[in-house]
Amino acid sequence: MNWITRAERRFGHLAIPNLIRVITGFSALVFILYKLVNPHLIEVLALDPQAVMRGQVWRLVTYIFIPSIGSPIIDWIWAAFYIGYMWWIGDGLENAMGSFRVNVFYLLGMIGVTIAAFYTRSGFAAAMLNSSLLFAFARFYPEEMIYLMGLVPVKVKWLAWISGIFLVLGFLANGWSYRISLLVAFANYFIFFGREIFQDAVHRREVHGRRMRFEAARRPDEEAMHRCATCGRTEIQAPDLEFRVARDGQEYCVEHLPKAPTPPAPPAAQ
Numbered sequence: 001m002n003w004i005t006r007a008e009r010r011f012g013h014l015a016i017p018n019l020i021r022v023i024t025g026f027s028a029l030v031f032i033l034y035k036l037v038n039p040h041l042i043e044v045l046a047l048d049p050q051a052v053m054r055g056q057v058w059r060l061v062t063y064i065f066i067p068s069i070g071s072p073i074i075d076w077i078w079a080a081f082y083i084g085y086m087w088w089i090g091d092g093l094e095n096a097m098g099s100f101r102v103n104v105f106y107l108l109g110m111i112g113v114t115i116a117a118f119y120t121r122s123g124f125a126a127a128m129l130n131s132s133l134l135f136a137f138a139r140f141y142p143e144e145m146i147y148l149m150g151l152v153p154v155k156v157k158w159l160a161w162i163s164g165i166f167l168v169l170g171f172l173a174n175g176w177s178y179r180i181s182l183l184v185a186f187a188n189y190f191i192f193f194g195r196e197i198f199q200d201a202v203h204r205r206e207v208h209g210r211r212m213r214f215e216a217a218r219r220p221d222e223e224a225m226h227r228c229a230t231c232g233r234t235e236i237q238a239p240d241l242e243f244r245v246a247r248d249g250q251e252y253c254v255e256h257l258p259k260a261p262t263p264p265a266p267p268a269a270q
Helices: 002-014 019-036 041-047 049-053 058-065 072-097 099-120 127-140 156-173 177-183 187-218
Strands: 145-148 152-155 244-246 250-252
Touching: 002 177, 019 041, 019 049, 041 058, 049 058, 049 152, 058 156, 072 099, 072 127, 099 127, 099 177, 099 187, 127 156, 127 177, 127 187, 145 156, 145 250, 152 156, 156 177, 177 187
Parallel strands: none
Antiparallel strands: 145 152, 244 250
């Protein structure tokens, strides 16, 4: 990614170190104020395009501080898990990408979510943005283990796959408005990792092709159903080869198939 390298050299000093930790800290503060001071606080902070157009521009930023909230009975436990989870994800990305790239990744995600919100004219939470963080984390630490609610061990790559399945189901079940919004909201992930994903897919296809050719070459010739009586090649060695049975009862590839004898010329008229 030459563009991000050049940008980092020029603007790297502007990056906020441990950005996700900062956001997580504000999320904890928002949750405490929501539970103990003002139960309507989240409504004031949410990303609402209509409210933004009325001048409440702080919503363009404050929605990222709204924590994920579970059922009323276990709100505190769920919030603690969410904050710990986000802290852990942020530290991992910071170590893998560096402060500047995490800042750019998150900023691009915020821009995508904002565009999606204004496109659909509906409120958007930070859930999609947090999902993009999970997918980025899974690219660097696919085998890391996370304990859901401190009990159920799940590898990060499987957590990302499960999240991806729900997003795909949402993509298929909803209309084009939601689909376009989903793609825009994940623009940060595609910008950072799209080229790598494409190259990985091409590489896997090439490896699969080489493996199939290798396995075919290892198979004994006795398994072949066709063999050219002239060159000895089989359909295993040359899958694109065509075979024909000649007049002599032998099987030949098309290249070595004996030509039919030329019929004698009729006798000249007397």
